[in-house]
Each structure stands twice: as C-alpha cells, then as structure tokens.
Amino acid sequence: MDTNLHANQLDQLIDRLSPLWADPRERNLLAKMVQALDDRYGLSGKMALEPGVADILAQMTGRLAGAFGNLSGLRGLKILDIACGSNSSRAPAAVHVNTPFGKLTLGRPPKGYTALFEPWFCRMLIELGADPVGVDMGDLEREAFTHHRADLGQPGALDFLPEHSFDALQDSRLFGSPEFTAQFPRSADRLQVAREIRRQERRLLKPGGILIHSDALDLVG
Numbered sequence: 001m002d003t004n005l006h007a008n009q010l011d012q013l014i015d016r017l018s019p020l021w022a023d024p025r026e027r028n029l030l031a032k033m034v035q036a037l038d039d040r041y042g043l044s045g046k047m048a049l050e051p052g053v054a055d056i057l058a059q060m061t062g063r064l065a066g067a068f069g070n071l072s073g074l075r076g077l078k079i080l081d082i083a084c085g086s087n088s089s090r091a092p093a094a095v096h097v098n099t100p101f102g103k104l105t106l107g108r109p110p111k112g113y114t115a116l117f118e119p120w121f122c123r124m125l126i127e128l129g130a131d132p133v134g135v136d137m138g139d140l141e142r143e144a145f146t147h148h149r150a151d152l153g154q155p156g157a158l159d160f161l162p163e164h165s166f167d168a169l170q171d172s173r174l175f176g177s178p179e180f181t182a183q184f185p186r187s188a189d190r191l192q193v194a195r196e197i198r199r200q201e202r203r204l205l206k207p208g209g210i211l212i213h214s215d216a217l218d219l220v221g
C-alpha cells in the first residue's frame with residue numbers, strides 16, 4: 001500500500017472521531033494522537049490489514065470521551081488497564097465493539113496473530129500525557145508504558161499494586177478472551193475471577209476515581 005493510502009486511513013479515522021469534540025484543541029489532540037500511533041506502531045498498515053483495529057480505537061476513544069469529557073484533562077492521570085492487550089494476544093471467535101456511533105460485530109478475526117488486541121488503550125493514554133499502567137499475561141516487553149505480567153486468574157494477582165493509587169481504571173474483554181476461557185472453561189470459575197477483579201477495582205481506585213469500563217461489574221455487580 002502506498003503512502004497516500006496510509007494517510008487516507010488515518011484521515012478517515014480522525015474524521016470519524018472528531019465529532020466527539022467541538023473544541024478545535026481537543027480535535028487537534030486527537031489528530032496528534034492518531035498520527036503518533038501511526039509513527040510508533042504502524043497503525044495505518046494494521047488498519048489496512050484488519051479494519052477492526054479502527055473500530056477498537058473508536059471504542060476506546062469513545063470511552064475516554066464518556067469518562068473524562070476532554071482529552072486534555074487526561075494529562076498526568078494514573079490509569080490502570082486490566083488485561084490491557086499485548087503483542088501476543090489472540091482474538092475470540094466473535095468480537096463485539098460498542099463505538100460511540102453504534103454497536104458492531106467484527107468479521108471473524110485471524111486465528112493466529114491479530115493487531116486488534118495490541119495494547120492500544122495504554123498506547124493512546126501515553127500519547128495524551130497520562131500515566132498508564134497495563135497488566136496482562138501476554139508480551140508487553142517493548143511497550144513504553146509501565147506494564148506488569150500477571151495471571152489475573154489467580155486470587156491476589158493485583159495485590160502488588162498499592163491501594164487507592166489510580167485516578168481511573170478499566171477492565172475490558174478479559175472474560176471472553178480465548179486465553180481466559182481456555183484457562184477457565186467453567187462459568188462459575190470465570191465469575192469467581194470477576195468477583196476478585198471487582199474487589200481489586202474497588203481497592204485500587206482513589207476515592208472519587210473514575211471507572212472507565214468494567215466487564216467484571218457487568219458480570220457480578
């Protein structure tokens with residue numbers, strides 16, 4: 001694919017997401033973030049191969065808009081992403097994406113490597129000046145954000161993080177991931193882990209901190 005087509009991919013994504021903000025400074029931040037994701041991680045090439053990458057970014061951007069309003073307000077915030085994705089993560093058979101512009105289900109993703117579940121949320125947060133911390137069992141070795149490899153299926157896996165130390169956090173798509181469903185085929189066991197993740201989320205958030213998204217909350221309340 002030539003350079004013009006790559007630039008087109010980026011422009012289309014920026015045009016799709018810009019209406020989330022009326023303020024030109026916020027739109028400018030968004031455009032800079034998308035460009036940085038392309039420069040550092042080859043975003044446009046990945047969107048060309050897997051268009052669903054753009055939908056995942058739309059979903060994550062929508063979550064930030066919903067939780068914080070302005071992107072500029074993220075500067076300096078410490079944000080935990082539980083099961084943040086990695087450079088070795090696999091895709092489930094069906095991927096449901098709730099973007100600010102509607103819900104969609106991605107076509108069957110590749111069985112092996114997929115760019116869908118690289119750690120896009122933490123990468124976006126770094127570009128926006130936040131201080132993300134990602135936890136996952138996959139490969140995060142070359143990532144620029146603070147990251148920890150942990151088995152979230154083990155009780156107490158997040159105990160090493162100090163209590164009330166995060167301004168915001170999310171857990172997203174751990175429970176339906178192929179790695180997790182293989183580890184915990186019984187739904188009762190998955191619910192047990194969801195209860196533990198919720199306990200940790202309550203423990204780790206600062207008073208008044210923001211729960212950006214929690215599948216665990218949807219599962220166990």
Ligand SMILES: C[S@@+](CC[C@H](N)C(=O)[O-])C[C@H]1O[C@@H](n2cnc3c(N)ncnc32)[C@H](O)[C@@H]1O
Nearest residue numbers: 083085089137138151152153172173177179180
């Ligand atoms: C589908 S990806 C989700 C990525 C991103 N959070 C999102 O919403 O798009 C699921 C992630 O959960 C991680 N994972 C699955 N089981 C895990 C476990 N027991 N401990 C830690 N991470 C796990 C996988 O490595 C993968 O990166």
